[in-house]
Amino acid sequence: MELTRKILEGDVRAAARLMTMIENGASEARAALKSLYPHTGSGYIIGITGPPGSGKSTLTDELTDELRKRRKTVGIVAVDPTSPFTGGAILADRIRMQRHSLDADVFIRSMATRGHLGGLARATNDIVDVMDAAGKEVILIETVGVGQDEVEVVGTAHTCVVVSVPGLGDEVQAIKAGILEIGDIFVVNKADREGANRTATELEMMLHMAPDTGGWLPKVYKTVATKGKGIVELVDAIFEHKAFLDERDLRKKKGRERSERAFLTLLQETLAARTIERFKRNGSMKELIERIADRELDPYTAVEEVLESIGL
């Protein structure tokens, strides 16, 4: 396939085009993803999560700089929220990363959530795969950073970096509620601000009390992303975690979990779409819903009947 061949040869435009087709759910995307799949699986995926304004984009830019010094090619997927009212979005993470835009070994792609919850967009996983197939050795994913339920990135990334900032006691509270479990590495960014040491200590204390997650002890690092401080140490920590995973064959295990999730999601989506499509062809969806709304029929029986009618 022409598109696949171009992407494997490193054609940026072709890869970018496929990413759009994936986001738009175009049918050609599926064929291209099929033929790219054997070429995926070697990229090392790093998630960067944390509240808005904590410095995720600035850190991503700095991490990229350090990774390039270590001769790694880099893909960046930066996710920003879609406005639920207009369906539009302003994707502004790139502002902080533009110095890499002329580096042929860095590919930056911004994407909007388009209504998907969990910190990523629906298509993020597939877009990471395209970067992987296009030969990017390290892929950084910057999550939306709106809520506490940014857990989806764990399912995609090999190493998950959780970013917080000094001060705000609530910030630490937010981290406690759910995000503590997902971090392999914790960063207190904006360490040039007052209270960085205290925030780091608080985090360390909470990490000590956290349940054991198989031998890896997450550490807390302080950075000043705007000045490039602490970045070398942070990249070292990421590679330490990578080595930890590889020594214990855990990267493979994570990969298998990611494959399982991707497969199940795809199966669900495809099944649902085909079921609805077929049902629409045979029966009347509108009529059925009216009967449910009028309490003539309950939704549980309705679903059973629909599945039966199409032989499932």
Place this chain on the structure above:
Amino acid sequence: MTTQVEQKIRVLIAKPGLDGHDRGAKVIARAFRDAGMEVIYTGLRQTPEMIASAAIQEDVDAIGLSCLSGAHMYLFPRVMELLRERGADDIVVFGGGTIPDEDIQKLKAAGIAAVFTPGATTGEAIEFVRTNVRKTV
């Protein structure tokens, strides 16, 4: 894929050159978002090379350039030239800012699809994008 998700218009709004006037660009970016588009905003001080490269990576349908410094006659055509070199001149390029009438014709001859000067409404710009971007993905 079987699940047909909707197709969104993606636009890059960019400030080429050293010009620091960014109000107009931000007004346009917000208006486009409110019109349901995905707007990639790359901030101030972009070279034409950076703009072309970002546009290709982001696979945008259109690029909106904003310039109030008077350097539009060099910067706008240069972006077009770079896109052409990279086979990406199907991306619609348009612009705005303080641009004298006599320059607008020349810019259009260089491939800039439209120019919006102070006083132009955001509605006009939205309408332009909706009717002019490539329809097939």
